[in-house]
Amino acid sequence: MTVTQDKYILKVDGLGVTYGNVVAVKNVGFGVLQGEIFGLLGPNGAGKTSTLSAIESLIKFKTGTIEVDGYDVQQKPLHARASMGVQLQSTSFQSELNVIQILQLFSGIYGVPMTKDKINQVLDEIGLADAGKKKFGQLSGGQQQRVSLVIATIHNPKLVLLDEPTTGLDPQSRRQLWERIEAIRDKGHSVLLTTHSMEEAEAVCDRIAIIDHGTVVAVDTPEALINRHKDDPEVIAVSRRGKVTLEDVFIALTGKTVRA
Numbered sequence: 001m002t003v004t005q006d007k008y009i010l011k012v013d014g015l016g017v018t019y020g021n022v023v024a025v026k027n028v029g030f031g032v033l034q035g036e037i038f039g040l041l042g043p044n045g046a047g048k049t050s051t052l053s054a055i056e057s058l059i060k061f062k063t064g065t066i067e068v069d070g071y072d073v074q075q076k077p078l079h080a081r082a083s084m085g086v087q088l089q090s091t092s093f094q095s096e097l098n099v100i101q102i103l104q105l106f107s108g109i110y111g112v113p114m115t116k117d118k119i120n121q122v123l124d125e126i127g128l129a130d131a132g133k134k135k136f137g138q139l140s141g142g143q144q145q146r147v148s149l150v151i152a153t154i155h156n157p158k159l160v161l162l163d164e165p166t167t168g169l170d171p172q173s174r175r176q177l178w179e180r181i182e183a184i185r186d187k188g189h190s191v192l193l194t195t196h197s198m199e200e201a202e203a204v205c206d207r208i209a210i211i212d213h214g215t216v217v218a219v220d221t222p223e224a225l226i227n228r229h230k231d232d233p234e235v236i237a238v239s240r241r242g243k244v245t246l247e248d249v250f251i252a253l254t255g256k257t258v259r260a
């Protein structure tokens with residue numbers, strides 16, 4: 001982890017999000033340090049996407065404050081947004097454009113033009129050196145995710161937001177994407193990701209927050225959470241084959257009930 005002097009790039013404090021009568025997020029608070037991968041974990045409907053949407057200023061929130069690189073997202077939305085990169089869904093890209101055209105398009109939109117050499121270098125870095133002329137729609141899921149990660153970081157944002165980045169990928173593509181995410185972290189960016197995979201959280205996240213029913217129930221490193229709870233009777237009761245994992249801690253903290 002390359003955390004620099006505990007500088008928070010993202011600060012969420014007392015966040016509350018409601019949709020009509022539905023309370024989606026209640027008094028959520030956490031911070032993401034410079035140069036760390038922070039995971040937001042929670043069962044279906046826990047409030048992860050609502051929290052990300054509030055950070056991205058896609059929805060108005062009822063209570064609390066959010067600061068990105070020191071900019072309040074409500075007071076200085078343009079500054080805050082310029083400090084963030086968001087991984088777009090693959091459906092957001094025109095499938096008929098080829099990879100080079102997509103990189104050119106988005107570098108133009110973000111105002112950071114890329115030379116031919118720079119594009120080749122980027123393609124090489126993400127293992128797509130021979131795929132520049134391939135249409136986006138012809139790429140595999142893993143390749144599409146790698147292109148969309150590049151787009152999310154094209155303007156060198158301090159904070160990168162990834163909503164379930166590896167869902168649907170095979171183990172090889174998932175590992176490759178983890179390495180890309182770690183490379184982004186190692187360049188000094190902060191990454192906030194959501195995931196349902198406890199294995200992923202243990203493998204790549206420096207710290208995690210577990211959120212349930214719209215509230216944060218735990219924040220720490222995956223190892224510290226396992227160590228703190230490994231002897232809890234609830235954790236031992238759900239553990240399998242004698243080994244306590246982050247998933248056991250997660251289930252013990254959030255319950256076994258399947259959410260709608």
Ligand SMILES: Nc1ncnc2c1ncn2[C@@H]1O[C@H](COP(=O)(O)OP(=O)(O)OP(=O)(O)O)[C@@H](O)[C@H]1O
Pocket residue numbers: 019022023024042043044045046047048049050051
């Ligand atoms: N646009 C909306 N209108 C009404 N209720 C909503 C809306 N979006 C989310 N909700 C509700 O807010 C709560 C939190 O949803 P949210 O999508 O933030 O959870 P999540 O943790 O991202 O879930 P998942 O893991 O299933 O994506 C849920 O009860 C959900 O039904």
